[in-house]
Amino acid sequence: MACKAGRSLLCISLVAVLLLVETATPHGQAYAIDCSARCGYRCSKSGRAKMCLRACGTCCQRCGCVPPGTSGNENVCPCYANMTTHNGRHKCP
Structure with missing residues (x-):
């Protein structure tokens, strides 16, 4: 027993x-990772910074990564690159 x-x-x-x-x-x-710092840099040149930071923060928390630079380089983080909105548009900046 x-x-x-x-x-x-x-x-x-x-x-x-x-x-x-x-x-x-x-x-x-x-x-x-520090999502706020990485997204802050990623969205630093965005014309709609608040919207960019909100989307980037969500993507970063879900994927655990943010591509380097202010745009592009999404091959570094495939999860981030492949995430879409409900309408099928690219979610992550």
Whole structure:
């Protein structure tokens, strides 16, 4: 009886640890980036800075990355490059 209880406790503990790891890191990345700083630079030349920062921040949190530079370079972060709006338009600046 003690073995079964020990195994179930081990299983529950393992599931709890895996859930914590998965929810603590975006898409399995082992580190967090400073989205506000990266998006601030990414949107620095935008004509609509507030809208750019809002979209970039959402994309950064979901993907865990922001392409370098103020535009382009999206091949560095495929998740960021492929995210679209409900209307099918490119979401991330």
